[in-house]
Amino acid sequence: MSGDLDTGAEITWCTGCGNFGILAAVKKAVKKLEENGISREDIVISTGIGCHGKIFDYLDLSGIYSLHGREVASAEGIKLGNPDLKIIAFGGDGDCYGEGLAHLLFAAKRNIDITVIVHNNGAYALTTGQASPTSPKGFKGPATPGGSVEPPIEPLGLLLSAGASFVSRGYAGKVKHLSDLIVQAVEHPGFAHIDVLQPSVVFTDYYEEYNELVDELEDTRSTKFEAMELAQESDRLPIGVFYREERPTYNEELLGERNPVKDRLSDEKRLKEIRAFLDV
Amino acid sequence: MGSKDDVKAMDEELFTVIIGGQAGQGVKKAGEALSKFFLEKGRYVFEMDDYQSLIRGGHNFASVSSSTEEIFSHHMRADVVVNLDKTSYEMHKKNLTPDGLNFYNSDEIENGEGIGLPLTSMSKEFQRPQLIMGVTGIAVLAAVVGENKDSLVSLVNSVYPRGKEDNTAFSKLVYDEVLDKVGSTLDLKEGDCRNRMFPGNHVIALGAASAGLDIYFAYPMTPASSILHFYASHGDKLGVTAVHPESEIAVANMAIGATIAGARSMVGTSGGGFALMAEAFSLAGMVESPVLFVLSSRPGPATGVPTYTEQGDLGFALHQGHGDFPRIVASPGDMEEAFYLTADMLSLLWKYQTPGIILTEKHLSESSMCMDVDPSKVRTVEPRMHEEDTEYKRYLSTEDGVSPLKFPPSKEAIKWNGEEHDEYGITTSRSEEVAAMHDKRHKKEEVILEELKDRHTVNVYGSGENVIFTYGSTTLSVREALRCSGIEAKVVQPIYLRPLPTWELKKHVEGRSIVVEQSVAQQFSTLLEDKIGLEPTSVIKRYDGRPFDPMDLAGKIKEAIR
Numbered sequence: 031m032s033g034d035l036d037t038g039a040e041i042t043w044c045t046g047c048g049n050f051g052i053l054a055a056v057k058k059a060v061k062k063l064e065e066n067g068i069s070r071e072d073i074v075i076s077t078g079i080g081c082h083g084k085i086f087d088y089l090d091l092s093g094i095y096s097l098h099g100r101e102v103a104s105a106e107g108i109k110l111g112n113p114d115l116k117i118i119a120f121g122g123d124g125d126c127y128g129e130g131l132a133h134l135l136f137a138a139k140r141n142i143d144i145t146v147i148v149h150n151n152g153a154y155a156l157t158t159g160q161a162s163p164t165s166p167k168g169f170k171g172p173a174t175p176g177g178s179v180e181p182p183i184e185p186l187g188l189l190l191s192a193g194a195s196f197v198s199r200g201y202a203g204k205v206k207h208l209s210d211l212i213v214q215a216v217e218h219p220g221f222a223h224i225d226v227l228q229p230s231v232v233f234t235d236y237y238e239e240y241n242e243l244v245d246e247l248e249d250t251r252s253t254k255f256e257a258m259e260l261a262q263e264s265d266r267l268p269i270g271v272f273y274r275e276e277r278p279t280y281n282e283e284l285l286g287e288r289n290p291v292k293d294r295l296s297d298e299k300r301l302k303e304i305r306a307f308l309d310v
Numbered sequence: 311m312g313s314k315d316d317v318k319a320m321d322e323e324l325f326t327v328i329i330g331g332q333a334g335q336g337v338k339k340a341g342e343a344l345s346k347f348f349l350e351k352g353r354y355v356f357e358m359d360d361y362q363s364l365i366r367g368g369h370n371f372a373s374v375s376s377s378t379e380e381i382f383s384h385h386m387r388a389d390v391v392v393n394l395d396k397t398s399y400e401m402h403k404k405n406l407t408p409d410g411l412n413f414y415n416s417d418e419i420e421n422g423e424g425i426g427l428p429l430t431s432m433s434k435e436f437q438r439p440q441l442i443m444g445v446t447g448i449a450v451l452a453a454v455v456g457e458n459k460d461s462l463v464s465l466v467n468s469v470y471p472r473g474k475e476d477n478t479a480f481s482k483l484v485y486d487e488v489l490d491k492v493g494s495t496l497d498l499k500e501g502d503c504r505n506r507m508f509p510g511n512h513v514i515a516l517g518a519a520s521a522g523l524d525i526y527f528a529y530p531m532t533p534a535s536s537i538l539h540f541y542a543s544h545g546d547k548l549g550v551t552a553v554h555p556e557s558e559i560a561v562a563n564m565a566i567g568a569t570i571a572g573a574r575s576m577v578g579t580s581g582g583g584f585a586l587m588a589e590a591f592s593l594a595g596m597v598e599s600p601v602l603f604v605l606s607s608r609p610g611p612a613t614g615v616p617t618y619t620e621q622g623d624l625g626f627a628l629h630q631g632h633g634d635f636p637r638i639v640a641s642p643g644d645m646e647e648a649f650y651l652t653a654d655m656l657s658l659l660w661k662y663q664t665p666g667i668i669l670t671e672k673h674l675s676e677s678s679m680c681m682d683v684d685p686s687k688v689r690t691v692e693p694r695m696h697e698e699d700t701e702y703k704r705y706l707s708t709e710d711g712v713s714p715l716k717f718p719p720s721k722e723a724i725k726w727n728g729e730e731h732d733e734y735g736i737t738t739s740r741s742e743e744v745a746a747m748h749d750k751r752h753k754k755e756e757v758i759l760e761e762l763k764d765r766h767t768v769n770v771y772g773s774g775e776n777v778i779f780t781y782g783s784t785t786l787s788v789r790e791a792l793r794c795s796g797i798e799a800k801v802v803q804p805i806y807l808r809p810l811p812t813w814e815l816k817k818h819v820e821g822r823s824i825v826v827e828q829s830v831a832q833q834f835s836t837l838l839e840d841k842i843g844l845e846p847t848s849v850i851k852r853y854d855g856r857p858f859d860p861m862d863l864a865g866k867i868k869e870a871i872r
Binding site for chain 1: 516522524525527544555557559564566567568571573575589590593683685717719720721722723724725726731734735737
């Protein structure tokens, strides 16, 4: 793996895209995680399909460029295969809050120890700017020329209801802050979610609005209810960790101490067990 | 399906019991008890459970056939029929052999044909009359074949550990009543079978475990669910983790994820669930992930008839997933084959890094029969792994298209990519790279074909100028039909369906040929026509959700070769 995590692949995001901020924050976070004792060799990523997914090609980390909406399921499978690995799933708002929403909510519910980063730009950018699950009502795109008639969903409240044990929001325009969030999320023992406000310079150029409204939280809320209230705020856009709790993870509850790829039965033991079934 | 009475079973030791009743009356358990009774007599047994998609009421029955010779199917003409309720009586009085005994509940039916047992009034004194009804099956069988009461009691105790006092007491009442009314009139010879019997799904599960399966992912769907239940109960011992996530889409994508970590993964479902897995199946082809998919068919389309059997998913299995990529599809013809084939498939898929399918049907998944397998005979092949001193490329171009594997943690990034990619796994749309990767994956198709040419790919049973082509669990019906009727014919069953072993099958295209399958559109026959130019003299098909009755099938075969 290259020192700066570059792969040498040509970056095809639009100049000024919020995705650059996210990429920079991830690279910074990986370095910090290494200082904290988590090797980049143990970090495995998954991505969905959309502009966000291109980050797969730009990060010299192991992983899978999965299907649209399935990056969370892929990430969970990797974790269950080898629970010693640290998994980061990258999704888009159309991808993770639309096509693949069920996987996200269930991953939060079961508290599997993975991190999900959603590049939330409020539009289907790669498919030319259709309204996404987080586009505001009235959003104009090629599939809603008269303005979208649907109100947006608010993802953080949804995740809190589902049982996410680490719920946060970051901003692609504040790389240092986002990078700190990523470090905390990866180190959190359980399901960690980061919704990232990510302006698209072509379809949703909200930089000015975000720069004005984004407000760094000083404290994590102590109850889910308070965290939900915070997520509803619209006169300012709080960023930081909204809610955090520790509860047993799915991988620990399901597997106990066993690591499926490291603690395989010996051939001899396996044969003995199978014979026991066949012969009794 | 008209019944043909012109063919009689020539196996004089064949003995069949059918027990029918409502869901909740313990019919399945009764079938298990009957099977155990026969097994203890050293007889070969085949048990088929027919049940509906409901929890209480309706009509369920079990048909348990046994013989002193190896037996491949249940029969629908029984020596003893035990009807726990009126519906069962109406349905099964036609299922008797000419000398068969029909037992019915005389509290529900007045002056019925056969022997009336006042089951409702006899069970009244017990706390939960419905729950002990099922024991009637072995009590009747024990009495009519002259088994002593002590043996009956010990069998009841072993099959019904819960509530054994009431079951034992009730079985004795029934036994005495039957002896009183008909006595011991039937003869049951002991055999020398020492095998145990297993349901197909357990055999599939054990086969995969013997090849080193690490994780099984599944969403409940009949008739595949019992694989999930088996691993959930016994996975700890076998080193297999059972995972039941939110949907079949999650199942398939998680299974692919697990292979990236190096875990051997299998999933199981039926047609509807497999449809939801279509995109992930294609992803497995693209990223070259060796996930084994078990597709246990039931009648479709859509939800179809959830608890019955059909072979309407053959074309679906052969063509699952969008785009061009190699896959292996195989279908076991009996329980022993289900064991070895599942194990073999897991190894083959890891050798060639591509998805594959075990195609089976409810009739094999959920029926039980005697079998004898040796897990030490399972051939496991280690996948090709990366040698540490060279640069790592996930999709390294090689002569046979198979790139070495590596699992995290790794100094070099291991990039599995569902978009078209270069050798490193970085996305590309460059024309020469797109074509080169297609060529790489396609090459595997050729080497898989070469490997299969060296393997046993087609089962041939019997001989004769008449050739019967069949596959999957229908093979059981055909073999039993021939065994019992004495009709001479050669049975040809391809174990692999894609790639189809045309080189072997073509050897048998001669004389009169019959295709037997369970698909209204005769998908198997069409496949053989397309691939080996077979023009069958006749196609015998059944598509009402029920497996063939062997003697009924024998009648149809006789007619076809007349």
